[in-house]
Amino acid sequence: MDQRRYFEQLDASDPLRDMRALFDLRDDRVFFNGNSLGPPPRATANRLDEALRLWRDDMNAGWWDHGWLRLSTLTGDRIGEIIGAAPGQVVVGESTSVNLFKLLCGAMESQSGSERSVILTDPDNFPSDLYIADGVARYVQRQATVRRTPTDEIIDHIDSDVAVVMLSHVDYRTAQLLPMRRINERAHEAGALVLWDLSHSAGVVPVELDAAGTDLAVGCGYKYLNGGPGAPGYMYVAHRLLPRFEQPITGWLGHTRPFDFTAEYRPDAGIARLTTGCPPLLSLLALDEGVALTARADPVAVRAKSVALGESFIALSRARLARYGVEVTGPADSAQRGSHVSLRSAQAERLAKDLAARGFHLELRPPDLLRFGLAPLHIRYVDVFDCVAAMEELLAESVHGGPRR
Ligand SMILES: *Cc1c(COP(=O)(O)O)cnc(C)c1O
Numbered sequence: 001m002d003q004r005r006y007f008e009q010l011d012a013s014d015p016l017r018d019m020r021a022l023f024d025l026r027d028d029r030v031f032f033n034g035n036s037l038g039p040p041p042r043a044t045a046n047r048l049d050e051a052l053r054l055w056r057d058d059m060n061a062g063w064w065d066h067g068w069l070r071l072s073t074l075t076g077d078r079i080g081e082i083i084g085a086a087p088g089q090v091v092v093g094e095s096t097s098v099n100l101f102k103l104l105c106g107a108m109e110s111q112s113g114s115e116r117s118v119i120l121t122d123p124d125n126f127p128s129d130l131y132i133a134d135g136v137a138r139y140v141q142r143q144a145t146v147r148r149t150p151t152d153e154i155i156d157h158i159d160s161d162v163a164v165v166m167l168s169h170v171d172y173r174t175a176q177l178l179p180m181r182r183i184n185e186r187a188h189e190a191g192a193l194v195l196w197d198l199s200h201s202a203g204v205v206p207v208e209l210d211a212a213g214t215d216l217a218v219g220c221g222y223k224y225l226n227g228g229p230g231a232p233g234y235m236y237v238a239h240r241l242l243p244r245f246e247q248p249i250t251g252w253l254g255h256t257r258p259f260d261f262t263a264e265y266r267p268d269a270g271i272a273r274l275t276t277g278c279p280p281l282l283s284l285l286a287l288d289e290g291v292a293l294t295a296r297a298d299p300v301a302v303r304a305k306s307v308a309l310g311e312s313f314i315a316l317s318r319a320r321l322a323r324y325g326v327e328v329t330g331p332a333d334s335a336q337r338g339s340h341v342s343l344r345s346a347q348a349e350r351l352a353k354d355l356a357a358r359g360f361h362l363e364l365r366p367p368d369l370l371r372f373g374l375a376p377l378h379i380r381y382v383d384v385f386d387c388v389a390a391m392e393e394l395l396a397e398s399v400h401g402g403p404r405r
Contacts, residue, residue, distance in 0.1 A: 003385065004382065004385055004389075007312070007380075007381040007382045007384070007385040008381075008382055010308070010381040011380045011381050011382055014305060014380075014381070015298070015301045015305075016297055016298075016301050016302065016305055016376055016377060017380075019293075019296070019297055019377040019378070020377065020378050020380070021042075022041055022042055022043070022293055022296075022377075023038075023039045023040065023041055023042065023226075023293075023377070023378050024039060024040045024041070024042045024044075024045070025039050026039075028359045029359045029361060030359060030360050030361065030379070030383045030386075030387065031361050031373075031375065031378065031379070032360060032361060032362040032363075032371075032372040032373055032374070032379070032383075032387065033361045033362050033363045033371075033373055034224075034373045034375035034378060034379065035200060035204075035223045035224055035339070035340060035373030035375060036220075036222060036223055036363070036373070037229075037361065037363075038223075038226060038373075038375060038378070039378060040226075040228055040286075041226055041290055041293045043289045043292070044228065044286050044289040044290070047285050047286065047288070047289045048282060048285060048286060051281070051282060051285050054066060062281075068279075068281055071279065071281070071284050071285070071288065072092045072093070072272070072275055072279045072284065073088075073091050073092075073270075073271060073272055074288075075092050075234075075284060075287060075288045075291060076089075076090035076091040076092050076234055076271065077090060078288065078291045078292065078295060079092070079202070079219075079225065079234050079291055080236070081295055082202060082203055082207070082225070082291070082294060082295055082299075083198060083202050083207040083208075083209050083217070083219070083236070084206075084207055084208035084209045084210055084211055084212075085209045085210055085236055086210055086239070088239065088242075088270055088271055089209075089210075089236055089237060089238060089239055089242070090234055090235065090236045090271065091234065091235055091271045091272060091274050091275060092221070092232050092233070092234045092279065092284060092287065093232060093233065093234065093235050093274060093275060093276070094232060094233070094276070095230075095232065095233055096128070096197070096199060096218050096219065096220045096233035097128045097129075097131075097132055098249075099218045099233050099234065099274075100128075100129060100132045100166075100195070100197065101132050101135065101136060101248075102235065102247040102248065102249060102274060103195055103216050103218055103235055103237070103247070103274075104119065104132065104133060104136045104164065104166065104195060105136055105140050105141065105247060105248045106216075106237075106245050106246055106247045106248075107163070107164045107193045107195055107215070107216055108136065108140075108141040108144055108163055108164060109141075109246050110193070110241065110244060110245060110246070111163040111192075111193065114163070114191070115160075115161075116160070116161055116162060116163035116191070116192065117144050117145060117163060118144070118145055118146075118147050118161045118162045118163060118164075119133050119136070119137065119144055119145070119146045119147070119162075119163065119164050119166055120147050120149060120154065120157060120158065120162045120164070120165045120166070120192075121133055121146065121147070121148055121149075121165070121166045121167065122148065122149065122150060122151045122154060122167060122168075123148040123149075123150065124150070124151070124171065124173070124174075125166070125167065125197075126168055126172050126197065126199070129166065129168065129197055130146075130148075133146045133166060134146055140248060144163070147162075151167065151176065151178060154167070154183070155182070155183060155186050158186055158187050158190045158192055159190060160190065160191065162187070162190060162192040163192060163193070164192060164193050164194070164195055165183065165187050165192055165193070165194045165195070166194075166195045166197075167183065167194070167195075167196060167197070168196075168197045168199065168200065169196050169197065169198050169200070169201040169205070169207065169338075170199075170200035170201040170205060170338030170339075171200070171330075171338070172199070172200055172365075173329075173330075173342055173365055173369060173371070174329055174330040174331070174342060175200070175330045175331065175337045175338040175339070175340045175341065175342065176330060176331050176336060176337070176338070177201070177205060177331070177335075177336050177337055177338050180196065180207075180212045180214065181211075181212040181213065184212055184213045184214055184215070185213065188213065193215045193216060193241075194214065194215050195215065195216040195217065195218070196209075196214060196216070196217040196218075197217070197218055197219065198217050198218070198219035198220075199218075199219050199220035199223055199233075200220075200223060200224075200338050200339070200340070201219075201224075201338055201339075202219045202220075202224060202225060203223070203224030203225045203226075203294045203302075204224040204302060204303075204306055204338070204339040204375065204376065205303065205306070205338050205339060206299060206303055209236055209238075210238070214236070214238060215237075215238055215241060216235075216236060216237055216238070216241070217235070217236040218233055218234065218235050218236070219233055219234055219236075220233050221233050221234065221283075221287045221290070221291075222287075223373075224294065224339070224375060225287065225290050225291050225294050226289075226290030226293055226294055226377075227283070227286055227287035227290040227291070228283070228286045228287070228290065230280075230283055231283050231286060231287040231290065232279065232280055232283055232284060232287060235271075235274050237271065237274065242270065242271065242273075243269070245273070245274075246267070246273075247273070247274055249276045250265045250267070250276075251275070251277045252277065253272070253275045253276060253277055253278065253279075254267055254268055254272060254273045254274065254275045254276055255267070255268065256268045256269060293377070294377070297376075297377055301376075302377070305376035306339040306374055306376045307334045307337075308381075309339075309374040309376060309379060309381065309384055310334055310337060310339065310341055310374055311334060312381060312384050312385070313341045313372060313374065313384050313388065314328050314332075314341060316384065316385065316388040317341075317343060317388055317391075320388055320389070320391075320392045321343070321345075321388065321391055321392060321395065324345075324347075324392075324395035324396075324399065325345060325346060326343050326344070326345045326391070326395070327343065327344040327345070328341065328342075328343060329342045329343065329344050329369070330342055339373065339374050339375070339376070340371055340372060340373045340374060341371075341372050341374065342365070342369045342370065342371045342372070343369070343370045343372070344368050344369055344370075345368060345370065346368060347395070347398065348364060348367070348368045348369060348370050349364060350398075351370060351391060351394060351395075352364040354394050355387070355390060355391065355394070358390050360383075360386075360387045360390060372387070
């Protein structure tokens with residue numbers, strides 16, 4: 001059978017095939033960068049239009065009668081359904097970086113009665129996460145030191161000095177998926193807390209925060225949650241930690257009674273204590289639509305398709321691109337892989353540009369990595385086939401000095 005036909009048939013029997021129509025997609029574009037620059041949900045435009053109408057006609061009604069004031073916690077609970085968190089433990093806040101700052105400070109503070117002073121992380125963690133950890137140690141928790149240990153060894157380095165282990169659930173480059181429950185258990189045995197970054201897992205990889213005994217987590221709104229450009233991120237604090245959990249940016253909306261306008265700060269009893277000021281409302285509405293779309297898909301089908309797309313991408317790349325020096329990076333076992341595949345090529349930069357000209361959008365991670373995000377709600381099996389075929393053609397052209405006859 002014609003190989004492309006085989007992938008068309010996989011699409012025809014894909015249980016998620018109807019989800020694609022919920023996105024405002026152009027036919028001539030494929031978003032392999034859907035894990036940060038993906039297409040908008042169709043419903044987002046209506047939601048924002050409605051907000052603009054309220055803004056014009058009666059903005060006060062928006063805040064009070066249309067639930068804008070409660071939306072940070074409401075959308076938080078909706079995200080909670082996707083990441084296995086019971087209501088009241090997730091809230092939308094600022095950017096992931098700022099949210100991480102808040103939780104890291106709070107985690108260090110809740111360990112302040114102990115001798116523990118180390119923030120343990122991985123040198124290949126997302127740079128912003130590393131910068132934030134360094135900033136916390138430098139400007140706020142001045143007794144703290146940041147220790148960087150490769151993820152493969154991290155579990156053996158959780159000792160009695162460690163206050164907080166801070167890790168990405170899925171690595172932004174290699175897609176390595178870490179065993180959350182095992183690391184939580186090991187850290188808890190040693191008396192440490194764990195703070196997870198779910199940016200590359202939420203919405204595409206099964207996440208069960210409560211069941212895994214997770215303490216703290218942050219995640220990004222504009223990746224697989226489809227929140228759109230600059231969408232705010234979210235924070236999770238487990239119920240058992242929440243009553244004593246403090247964060248350093250104590251603004252009025254984290255107050256238990258903000259509209260009493262009292263001069264003394266008293267934190268809200270619940271997850272709202274993590275918030276600070278007015279939410280970025282228009283972005284929050286867009287995030288809420290993205291989350292609603294994401295939550296409509298069966299998570300088991302999402303993971304199954306994500307794995308199948310990854311396997312297809314890797315098998316096709318090995319078969320058709322290896323001879324041009326293109327190397328598949330990251331874990332070979334799909335059980336340890338998130339939802340993106342990175343290829344290494346000396347021609348990465350040129351390939352990214354030429355693929356974009358053919359409508360395949362992806363991300364370049366310098367110097368030589370091409371990252372393909374496989375968002376199962378809008379990427380089709382034929383998209384994977386066509387993209388690898390396009391890469392093969394482009395690489396053949398560069399070898400033969402012109403298009404193949
Ligand atoms: C995308 C991403 C972020 C994004 O941070 P912002 O502050 O929201 O821009 C943070 N951490 C990780 C691991 C990411 O992948």
